[in-house]
Amino acid sequence: MTQLPNTVLSQVSPFPGKGLNNLVLSNSAFENFRKYIYDSCGIYFQDNKKYLLESRLMKRINFLGMNSYDEYFDFLRFNSGNKEEIKYLYEAITINETFFFRNQPQLDALVTNVIPGIIASKGRSNNKIRIWSAASSSGEEAYSIAIIISDLIKPKYPSLDFEIIGTDINNAVVETAKTGIYREYSIRNTPGYYLKKYFKQSGSAFEVNSEIKKYVSFKILNLYDDASMRMMTNFDIIFCANVLIYFDTKSKIKVVSNLYNSLNNSGYLFIGYAETLHMISKAFTVVSFPKTVGYKKE
Numbered sequence: 001m002t003q004l005p006n007t008v009l010s011q012v013s014p015f016p017g018k019g020l021n022n023l024v025l026s027n028s029a030f031e032n033f034r035k036y037i038y039d040s041c042g043i044y045f046q047d048n049k050k051y052l053l054e055s056r057l058m059k060r061i062n063f064l065g066m067n068s069y070d071e072y073f074d075f076l077r078f079n080s081g082n083k084e085e086i087k088y089l090y091e092a093i094t095i096n097e098t099f100f101f102r103n104q105p106q107l108d109a110l111v112t113n114v115i116p117g118i119i120a121s122k123g124r125s126n127n128k129i130r131i132w133s134a135a136s137s138s139g140e141e142a143y144s145i146a147i148i149i150s151d152l153i154k155p156k157y158p159s160l161d162f163e164i165i166g167t168d169i170n171n172a173v174v175e176t177a178k179t180g181i182y183r184e185y186s187i188r189n190t191p192g193y194y195l196k197k198y199f200k201q202s203g204s205a206f207e208v209n210s211e212i213k214k215y216v217s218f219k220i221l222n223l224y225d226d227a228s229m230r231m232m233t234n235f236d237i238i239f240c241a242n243v244l245i246y247f248d249t250k251s252k253i254k255v256v257s258n259l260y261n262s263l264n265n266s267g268y269l270f271i272g273y274a275e276t277l278h279m280i281s282k283a284f285t286v287v288s289f290p291k292t293v294g295y296k297k298e
């Protein structure tokens, strides 16, 4: 039977005797965390997000049986030397909302224009197309892309090879992505035809089938880390949707410039429906498609 993946919430506290404390995040502790988080991953907590940060961190602090935000801050700084606690920090602070077929106009643009154009510019239809779902959360975007390519592009270009790499900073969602198992909430926007053809249902769980999984892989990656970004090269298409909104202008500029370097010439970057590269990058040519735009590296 298909098992739904565990999440970080199911971990067993090492301090089971301790009850939940209602802690208060002082302004100075807020400043400490805000700077630490910004410097490590580019996410910037505006002043009006102080209470959000307070409640997100409180769960972790209570889990660890600590008594204050300052105590946790010291622990974090000490422990991030071995990358252990920072992993839990990212799990606590990131917002991972996503679902299958979230941005249909972008998927339509891939099918009608972008992928046929890339195939033509590569000159041989059997050349591998490399796609990166950057900030993929639990993987729904990456699998949606694999489904539409399998269903709508592969029949026209049978020898086409493609691969999709999904990355995210949050270890728990990357683990979920690897299982390919989802609840109804994630598939709420998925056409019935695709559900039937590419998923296996078991009770309330829906698992992406192996025909789709074979094209997709996932790993942890921090978009704000220049060294990791330099390893991501030769992509024809990058999706980086609904993550730039958590960054400030300076970190957006840095991340987008690294994404530009990761793209092949004639490659495309797609960002979220409500996001723009206006004031962030002039390096791309904006290409209009029905109800969406893509950013092309010429």
Ligand SMILES: C[S@@+](CC[C@H](N)C(=O)[O-])C[C@H]1O[C@@H](n2cnc3c(N)ncnc32)[C@H](O)[C@@H]1O
Pocket: 041, 042, 043, 094, 095, 096, 097, 098, 099, 102, 134, 135, 136, 137, 138, 141, 167, 168, 169, 170, 173, 221, 222, 223, 224, 240, 241, 242, 243, 246, 272
């Ligand atoms: C709202 S989700 C977007 C998921 C998907 N791209 C979509 O549009 O449906 C934002 C994701 O960005 C990830 N994220 C935030 N900061 C990141 C960073 N510095 N590096 C990589 N991923 C990051 C979060 O963990 C989260 O899963």
